[in-house]
Amino acid sequence: MVIGIAGGTGCGKTTVVNQLLNELPEGEVGVISQDSYYKDTSHLSYDERVIINFDHPRSIDFDLLAKHLRTLKNNKPIHQPVYSFVKHNRTGDTVLTHPRKVMIVEGILILTNPELREMFDIKIFVHADSDERLIRRLKRDISERGRDLDEVLTRYKTTLKPMHNQFIEPMKEYADIIIPNNHYNTVAIDIVRTIINDKL
Numbered sequence: 001m002v003i004g005i006a007g008g009t010g011c012g013k014t015t016v017v018n019q020l021l022n023e024l025p026e027g028e029v030g031v032i033s034q035d036s037y038y039k040d041t042s043h044l045s046y047d048e049r050v051i052i053n054f055d056h057p058r059s060i061d062f063d064l065l066a067k068h069l070r071t072l073k074n075n076k077p078i079h080q081p082v083y084s085f086v087k088h089n090r091t092g093d094t095v096l097t098h099p100r101k102v103m104i105v106e107g108i109l110i111l112t113n114p115e116l117r118e119m120f121d122i123k124i125f126v127h128a129d130s131d132e133r134l135i136r137r138l139k140r141d142i143s144e145r146g147r148d149l150d151e152v153l154t155r156y157k158t159t160l161k162p163m164h165n166q167f168i169e170p171m172k173e174y175a176d177i178i179i180p181n182n183h184y185n186t187v188a189i190d191i192v193r194t195i196i197n198d199k200l
Contacts, residue, residue, distance in 0.1 A: 001199050002069060002119050004149040005194075006171055007126030008164045009055070010136030012181035013106045015188070018127050020104065023193045028200065030100035034107020036067045036081050041089045049088035055108070055163035062113045065105075069119050070153040075080075085145045101200055108164075111171035122195060125175035130161075 003020075007013050015087060023030055039061045042048045052059060069077040080093035110116055111123060127137075136154060141147040147155075179188040 001102045001196065002073070003104045003122045003124065003196070004110050004116065004120035004148075005104060005124045005126065006111040006168070006175070007181075008119060008128065008133050008168050009108055009160055010133035010140065011126045012136075013108075013126050015181065016124070017104055017106050018178060020135075020196075021194060023189060024102065024196060025200075028071045028101045028157045029104060030097060030102070031104045031134065032080065032097065032108065034060060034065070034066070034105070034110050036083050037061045038083050038090070041082075046087070050086065053157050053159050053163070054088075057109050057112045057167060060107075060113075061110055062116065066095075066113070066115050066119065069103070069105065069116070072097070072103055073119075075099050092152070093187040102196055106194075107121075110166055111174050112167050119173055121199070122141075122192065123174055123176045124192065125172050125178045126181045127172070127178055128181045130164075 005013050005016060017031060023032070036056060037060055041052065044052075049061060053056070064081075068080065071078050077096055077098045080097045082091045082093040082095060083089070084091050089135045107115070116122065134199070137156065138149070140153050142149065167182070177188060177192065
């Protein structure tokens with residue numbers, strides 16, 4: 001069973017994923033992050049990589065992601081790429097990922113790809129207020145990714161916000177469940193967990 005969890009940057013997708021992991025039997029759920037599937041940019045210099053619009057669907061290697069999902073569905077393991085947000089590129093390392101009864105695929109752009117949408121048994125969209133998302137993004141990028149305030153705000157205004165409005169927000173129409181993530185949403189998580197347990 002494959003579950004897609006989408007929503008804008010800083011909306012709380014990871015929180016929802018972790019809630020589901022905590023609620024479901026250990027060892028039966030695996031997670032794949034869209035962030036691992038940014039296209040390989042080794043042929044570009046660091047300065048060229050910095051200006052790439054990573055919030056556009058073109059930046060994602062959807063072919064590889066779909067291929068890996070098909071492999072997992074066929075009960076075979078995959079080698080998930082490892083991506084560095086500091087270097088804006090894949091590291092060359094991979095993570096051996098084994099098939100599980102439930103695979104969660106999470107990422108801001110995963111519902112923009114028709115082939116992936118077809119593969120998801122449940123499509124979830126996590127919704128959060130835009131101010132809340134910006135605050136979370138600021139905290140994360142400054143503390144975890146070594147960005148400075150101006151860089152994060154410039155990127156938010158020039159790419160994140162317009163890309164969100166163009167590609168991410170419209171994907172709500174494909175969602176089976178929309179989770180408003182302004183607090184710990186136990187009801188929505190319970191519904192998803194019940195559906196998963198029924199399938200398992």
